[in-house]
Amino acid sequence: MASPLLRQKVVDLTEERLKTEENEHLLDSTSPTYLADREKRRHEITSQLLDITADMLDKMVCKMESKTYIRSAFYGATQLLTRAYNAVHVSDSEVKRLQEVATSAAKKKQSILFLPRHTSHVDYVTLQVVCYRLGLTLPVVVAGDNLNFPIVGGFLQSCGAMWIRRSFANDQLYTALVQAYLDTMLQQGYNLECFIEGGRSRTGKLLSPKFGFLSFVLDSILAGRTEDVWICPVSLQYDKVIEVDSYVNELLGKPKQKEDLAGFLSASSVLSLNLGRIDCRFHEPWSLKDFISEQQARQTLGADFSAGSNSRIRLLRTLGYRVLSDINEASVVMPTALVGTVLLTIRGRGIGKSELARRVDWLAKRIRLKGGKVADFKGMPTSHVVERALDVLGPKLVGTVDGLAEETFYAIDRFQLSFYRNMTIHLFISEALIAAALYSRVKQGGGSANERMTEAELIDKVTFLSQLFRGEFIFTAGQGLQHNLEDAVQGLVRDDVLTTSVDGETMVGLSDSERKSGRESYDLYCFLIWPFVDAAWLGAVSLLALAPSTDTSAGWVEMQKAQDMAHFAGRTLYHQGDLSYFEAVNKEALRNSYSRFQEEGIIQVAKATDPKNKPTVRLAPEWRPERDAVSNELKPSGRLWEFIENIAQFRREGKNRRDEAAVSTRVLSLAAKLNQQIFAEELQIPAEAQPDSVKESRRRSKL
Incomplete structure (x- = not known):
């Protein structure tokens, strides 16, 4: 609360409010008591802002104050963790290196910023338990306030969590408060932990970095309020992730369930299952100050890292992707990921037990040759490791065929298995x-x-x-x-x-x-990427349904409806045989595709000034597909169709796709049906509820 940064923000906001009240004549500048009234009002506003700040801080601040409480929590967390997982493995050499850095940082009162990948809610518990056992200062965990629900929220806050809003919504006071709080902890050398991806990955691979928290830390260094911070990327890998069932449901379109105590207790019920083991790996920590200096030296004309500058934005992006690259480098491939990858990259219906073990062994060697790491099982034969992996995955994911000359396995739930396959694709x-x-x-x-x-x-x-x-x-x-x-x-x-x-x-x-x-090696590489090619192709095909029926139509559609329509189209194409991979029909892949299409200028996205109105999307005019002059039907030609065909050339060949003309006919027919449906729905939206972009475009059309 004594931070000069925060105090100055309170002064600035007070002055802004006073000017507003003067403009609205709530303060009369002609009154003989104007100066006294203004000063009195200044004190009132400042006092109110400080009260608001103190309240926000109380909800935010980590309250890790009692050693007895921490020891009890550690004991309880360890008991829960070991009921679900039989062990947490760390690397002796990595631990020794980290302890040396921690000792040096503590002497200089410098913080270690742990930046782990985010796969599961278990991540919070695992890293805290590991740090406790290693004798490291427990990090303050930057967590979204969606987890701050009754009972559990207070417990986590007392064990290391600091709560921040998922969105700051341009709240200047809250932004300044977060910066001041982080500055205070960094200046005192407290360790911090933040998940670089923001939310949990629903697909098993790393998500793009979120830059909000990194921006605060970077600002603290660049402004000279903090001398240095040690960055420690962390990889947490699981044989089996507790939440994968719910991830699949979300990717298939089921709304995400809001976290609450009932959901927490429900998730805790799986803690009696055998979920294998956890591997916690620490990348070599590095100095953020040195990183900034290196980036500055690379600038040919000198770097301007002032707020909002292009150099500052590039620095932040480079920092985020450097951390993700380091996490991938530190990651260990688990046996379940090896088995899942093999099962999803074979051409046959199933695979014999001996061949499965051979391929797992072969894949492990390929990973090591690439510089990757495979979980160490202390000399156990590959066949035993495979058996353990199959036991952890369970009969809901991997099936067996009885009555054959050799025990044969096949993928049952390919969508869920793809989560584990995706843990190898970065290599x-x-x-x-x-x-x-x-x-x-x-x-x-x-x-x-x-x-x-x-x-x-x-x-x-x-x-x-x-x-x-x-x-x-x-x-x-x-x-x-x-x-x-x-x-x-x-x-x-x-x-x-x-x-x-x-x-x-x-x-x-x-x-x-x-x-x-x-073609064993070649097939592996193709099978790894084909589901993503299918997903990109689906995203591009779905844009056909956004083509307005006339040149004068603006063509704006709610973004959520457009992506729901794309998901619906994907399910249809999969069951009709024009899409090979059901895991390509997932919400996250479609969101990523639409983000890329926006960057390329294929679609235009508009956000309403009123937060109640959702973002809208439309095809950029130059990307609109051609229509038949007589029938007004979509034609397989034009810039968008060429883009779709460009993606299609890399897709896995299938029986339904050998006749390209037939595929074109089916895809265009489906796009036409969805096109009529989505624009019919848009026309039924009451005018007052329409997003700004829709209302403005229709006004111009009438003119």
Whole structure:
């Protein structure tokens, strides 16, 4: 409360309020008692603001004050955690390194900022228990106030949680209060913990970084209020995640349930299950001050890191993606992820027990060759590790076929298994993009000579895919697309998956040994990326339904309705056979696609000034598909259709898609039906309830 930053904000807001009251004639400047009245009013406003601030602070502040309480909470948390998971594994070398950094930081009164990935609510408990056992200062956990519900909220606040709003809504006082509180903790050397992704990942892979909290920490360093902060990216990996069932429901369109005590107790009921083990890995901590200096040195004309500058925004983005890259580097691939990946990357209906063990062993070796880490099981045979993984996944996810010559396993719930498969994809993303690019030629058949492409064409196609998935995957930080691509191609040639030859120009194709082995490596990379290609294709196809029926129509639709319609279209296309992967029909992938389409200018998004009205979306006029002049039906031509076809070339070939004309007819027919439905609904919205963008466009149309 004594922070100069916060005090100044109170003064500024008081002055703004006084000016407003003067403009509204609530203060009479002609009155003989004007100065006295104004001063009295100033004290009243300041007092009110300080009372509001104190109340907000009481709800926000971490109240970790009693050692007895902490010890009791630790004991209880450990008992609950070990009922669900049989062990929490850490690395001795990483722990020793972290303790050395912590000792040095404590002497300088500097904070360690733990930035873990966010997979489960268990993350909070796990990292606190690990820090307690390692003798580290328990971090203050930056948590969304959606978890601050009765009883549980108070308990968590006393064990290390500080509550912040999910949205600040341009509340200047609240923003200044958060900054002042963080400054105070950083100046005193308290450790902090914040989930870099914001919310929990529903898909198993890392989400894009959220920059709000990092911006506060960065501001504290740049303004000189804090000397330095140590950044420690953390990876928390689970054999099985408690909430995966609810994640799948949310991705399939079921509304997210609000956290409350009943839900917490319901989730706690699974704590008696065998969910395998947890691996907690710490990346080598690094100095934020040194990072800023390095970035500043890279600027050719000098960096302007002032608030709102482009250099400051780039610095923040670079910081966020550096942390995510470090988390991926520290991550350990669990046995359930290995088994899930193998089951979802085979061509057959199922796989025998011995072959499953062989492929898991093969995949583990591929991961290690890529510099990744696989959970250590102290010399246990692979067959035993696979059995444990199958036991943890359970019969709801993986089925067996009885009465065969060999025990055979197959994926039952592919959607839920994809959560575990996605925990490996970051290791092979460059290879997967190359494989998908080459597949556009491989699927045409005609022998090895016909299934090659020039290096220039390959680079062009991989560049397109990289841009398409820019917000979907976390690429290796600091190296650039060209460098990553060249490294990946060289690696695939070295592994004898691809071969290059010079026939006038450099040609790239599958090697003879890869063909003889049944394309095992190549298929793995393709199967990893194909569900995401399907999801991007679905997102692009759904835009056809946003095409207005006339050139004069504005075509604005509520964003939520547009994405719900896209989800509905995906379910239809999957069950009709035009979409291969049901996990492609998920809300998060569609949101990511729409974000990319907005960045590319394919769609335009408008937000209403009234928060009650939801954001709206429309196709950019230059991207509207062509219509038949007589029938007004959508035609398979135009800029949007070319974009859809460009994505489609990388999709897995299926029986329903061998006849491209038939696919075009079915897709356009479905788009026409959804188009009529969504615009009919928009026309029924009362005028007073329409978003600003819709009302303005219709007003202009009438003019």
